Amino acid sequence: MSIYLDHAATTPMVAAAKRALADQMDKLGNPSSLHMYGRATRKDVEESREAIARAVACRPSEVIFTGSGTEANNTALKGLHWLRANEKRNLVVISEIEHHAIFDPAQWLADYEKAEVIKLPVLASGEIDLAFLRKLVTERGNEITVISVMHSNNETGTIQPVAEIVKIASGAQIPVHCDAVQSFGKVPLSFKDLGVTALTISAHKIGGPMGIGALILQHGLEIPALIHGGGQEREIRSGTLNTPSIAAFAAAASDAASAQAERASFVSKLREQFIAGAKAAIPDLIVNGSGEQLPGIINLTFPGTESDTLLLLFDAAGVACSTGSACSAGVHEPSHVLMAMGHSQVSAQSSLRFSLSYLNSESDVAEVIALFPSVISRARAANL
Amino acid sequence: MKVIAAMSGGVDSAVAAARAVAEGHEVIGVHLALSSNPQKYRSGARGCCTVEDSHDARRAADVIGIPFYIWDMAEEFHEGVVENFISEYAAGRTPNPCLRCNEKIKFAAVLDRARAMGFDGVVTGHYARTRESSIGKTLHRAIDNSKDQSYVLSVLTVEQIQGAIFPLGDTHKVDIRKEAAERGLFVANKPDSHDICFVPSGDNAGWLRDRLGSEVGPIVDQSGKTLGEHRGAYTYTIGQRKGLGLTVPSEDGSPRFVLKIEPKSNTVVVGAREELAVNYIQGENPVWCGPAATSQETRGYVQIRAHGEALACTYSYRDNFLDVNLDAPLFGLATGQAAVIYDDDRVVGSATICLTR
Incomplete structure (x- = not known):
């Protein structure tokens, strides 16, 4: 058996992206060069930019290519903070459930720029506590440099009320950044409609290559750069443009956009089938995250187990899933997301993330669910 | 058999895992993370669970072609080994943490977990041998006397020995390094680890002073x-x-x-030195690696340090105590150390020294 249920970590490249990548590798020319070779690859970059702009409903000039979603997050959070920070305004607001690609730059701002960082708590559903944010903005809105909240959570799939957050922030003219890496291509995502100042997307979560992402940044807003040396991307990001990956990113984005609704409805059905089967097999399991959800992410807590053990047993049976949280020295730590949702350290460490895609089938789900009783009972025995 | 290979990131455990694969076992490599706050890099021969070591273990597993995972045993290690080490010193005894680690972690927590998960045993890079005999599976010294680790394995029960696989016991260390190089394991020339892994500075006295004042x-x-x-x-x-x-x-x-x-x-x-002379050793909390000793006086050997000499003795076991009478006096023996009894090269069992005279 070989069933891949870790699509939120990365997913296979789509045919169009592979083709675009291979085609570009046969081409010569730095898109910043002025001669015909440069012009040819520049044309490909700009067409790719336009394709991505269409997929996320922004202006092409608002797309800044980066080396990863992580880089885009760093650029946005630090850049927006640096742009607005002064003696009176030095407060960075993120949420308790952000990915480490926001957590860590926020911590860096605290450590090296003496910023104050407040993490918005979440409700048991996994959604940001909007009441907390409202109060914070009312009381300290003029101290906040930036608010960054993810579009959907990578561990639980819970979609966040970003439009509401923007509404609260805009009253105090606070820019909002949104890490939309997990949502892009999976659910409708419109930069224009959300009204955020900045948005992060990444290629490899939607069938593009690894090592390419983009920051969508409001037209006309110039933030200090992280990386200097040529200013290729709006003076905000330097470095020779990675034309092959950019072209492949655009191909994947177009592919994802064209089939988004159809795939989302198919994957949602798989998710329902998975959760129903899992509950029938293991009646005391807990499904983490509620409210509006991404179609493909399922986060389950299996009381009396350890996720390391579960992962090994599933892996040995040919099923790839994830403990869904960061590793420190290879040792998996209890998920800060589940802890923020009210889990104890022990129950957080009894949880697994299964992430499905349109590439999975009903029989994949059935085969995996069939393994549940033996895997869970062995994991429980190993935990005594 | 389906087995877990404990891989420290060193040459011995890497070759042990490779040999287990070559013998036809289905092997999964596991690195035990024993410190919740590991050092990034290894400094010379000290420490054994740095981030770098876990990386080395992973690369060895890649070369061997086996799945690899890291198991977090930091809490178990702290409770079973580190705290015991501190409390033993605080009580004026001299503990052996490697022996405790084998007893509480490698062949207890790991073996139990492996068995519950459906594995048959644990492979380690210890220099020791096991043999099937009329009294069951028994534990023996390695052929490389200078590397023999049967002393620190003497805390294994019969049931634990049943699940233990030591592929290196019949080989000399120098040949293991050669074999590692031949197998393409880049850890072939990695220095051996010495000292106590959780005291990376090597300064045991300073480390204890920080904790005990x-x-x-x-x-x-x-x-x-x-x-x-x-x-x-x-x-x-x-x-x-x-x-x-x-x-x-x-x-x-x-x-x-x-x-x-x-x-x-x-x-x-x-x-004066003469005052250190010990002719009699009493041990408590014995563990038998085969049939238990009896009240009958038996001839054998006792070893009281990891790489100490085997000393001729007569031993017996009664009223929960192991009694050992040495043929010749021994100088300088701390309580808390293990007295390990051998019948020729077979490990009979061990007990913690509680009294000497």
Whole structure:
């Protein structure tokens, strides 16, 4: 058996992206060069930019290519903070459930720029506590440099009320950044409609290559750069443009956009089938995250187990899933997301993330669910 | 068999895992993360669970072609090994943490977990052998005497030995390094680890002082006369001669040795070498690696240090105590160490030394 249920970590490249990548590798020319070779690859970059702009409903000039979603997050959070920070305004607001690609730059701002960082708590559903944010903005809105909240959570799939957050922030003219890496291509995502100042997307979560992402940044807003040396991307990001990956990113984005609704409805059905089967097999399991959800992410807590053990047993049976949280020295730590949702350290460490895609089938789900009783009972025995 | 190979990131466990695969076992490599706050890099021969070591273990598993995982055993290790190490020293005894690690972690927590998950045993890179005989699966010394680790494995019960696989016991270390190079394992030339893995500085006394304080106390002779001062009685070892810092010479000018550590009064007692002579050892909490010893006086060998000599003795077991009478006296023996009984090269069992005279 070989069933891949870790699509939120990365997913296979789509045919169009592979083709675009291979085609570009046969081409010569730095898109910043002025001669015909440069012009040819520049044309490909700009067409790719336009394709991505269409997929996320922004202006092409608002797309800044980066080396990863992580880089885009760093650029946005630090850049927006640096742009607005002064003696009176030095407060960075993120949420308790952000990915480490926001957590860590926020911590860096605290450590090296003496910023104050407040993490918005979440409700048991996994959604940001909007009441907390409202109060914070009312009381300290003029101290906040930036608010960054993810579009959907990578561990639980819970979609966040970003439009509401923007509404609260805009009253105090606070820019909002949104890490939309997990949502892009999976659910409708419109930069224009959300009204955020900045948005992060990444290629490899939607069938593009690894090592390419983009920051969508409001037209006309110039933030200090992280990386200097040529200013290729709006003076905000330097470095020779990675034309092959950019072209492949655009191909994947177009592919994802064209089939988004159809795939989302198919994957949602798989998710329902998975959760129903899992509950029938293991009646005391807990499904983490509620409210509006991404179609493909399922986060389950299996009381009396350890996720390391579960992962090994599933892996040995040919099923790839994830403990869904960061590793420190290879040792998996209890998920800060589940802890923020009210889990104890022990129950957080009894949880697994299964992430499905349109590439999975009903029989994949059935085969995996069939393994549940033996895997869970062995994991429980190993935990005594 | 389906087995877990414990991979430290060193050459021995890498070759052991490779040999287990070559013997036809279905092997999964596991690196035990024993420190919740690991150091990034290895410094020389010290420490054994740095981030770099876990990376080395992973790369070895890649080369061998087996799945690899990291198991977090930091809590179990801290409770079972580190805390025991500290409390034993605090009580004036000299513990052996490697032995405790085998007893509590590698062949207990890991083996139990492996068995519950459907594996048959645990492979390690220890230098020791097992053999099937009329009395079951028994534990024996490795053929490389200088590397033999049967001493620190003497805490394994019959059931644990049943699940233990030691692929290196029939080979000399130098050949293991050669084999590692031939197998393309880049850890072939990695230095052996020495010392205590959770004391990366190698300064055991300093490490203990940080945890137990360095309360000054007297160094006295056997009559109770104060000769000097120490900074923490537990940083001394029975039989220790150097580093006492005594300025008053003994009456006959002969060197003085640590005879006794009294944790309650925080006193170190020193005296002449003859006073260290031990002819009788009593051990408590015995573990038998095969049939238990009986009250019948039996001829055999006892070893009291990891790489110490095997000393001829007569032993017996009665009223929960192991009694060992040595043929020739031994000098400098601390309580808390393990007395391991051998029948030729077979490990009979071990007990913690609680009394000597």
